[in-house]
Amino acid sequence: MGEKKLKKNYFKIFSGILVHKKPLAEDEIATIVCDTLNALDYLHSMHRIHRDIKAGNILLTEDAIVKLGN
Numbered sequence: 467m468g469e470k471k472l473k474k475n476y477f478k479i480f481s482g483i484l485v486h487k488k489p490l491a492e493d494e495i496a497t498i499v500c501d502t503l504n505a506l507d508y509l510h511s512m513h514r515i516h517r518d519i520k521a522g523n524i525l526l527t528e529d530a531i532v533k534l535g536n
Contacts, residue, residue, distance in 0.1 A: 498524065501532035509534075 490498070502524055509516055516523075516534055523535040 497530075498526070498532055502534070505532060505534050 502519070506516060506519070516536070518536065519534075525533040525535050527533060
């Protein structure tokens with residue numbers, strides 16, 4: 467799935483904060499979940515765990531890159 471599709475459903479407010487305009491499509495959700503699992507796999511390979519995985523801690527950059535928050 468391309469990053470452009472994820473990006474087109476967002477708009478900017480304030481300085482750099484992005485808010486989603488409409489519900490995510492199934493393929494967008496699949497991409498975010500896959501990237502989240504890859505991030506968790508990386509953390510586990512570094513012998514680290516994330517104890518608070520939830521929607522509010524899964525962040526997207528302007529380039530639709532998933533980042534895990536805490």
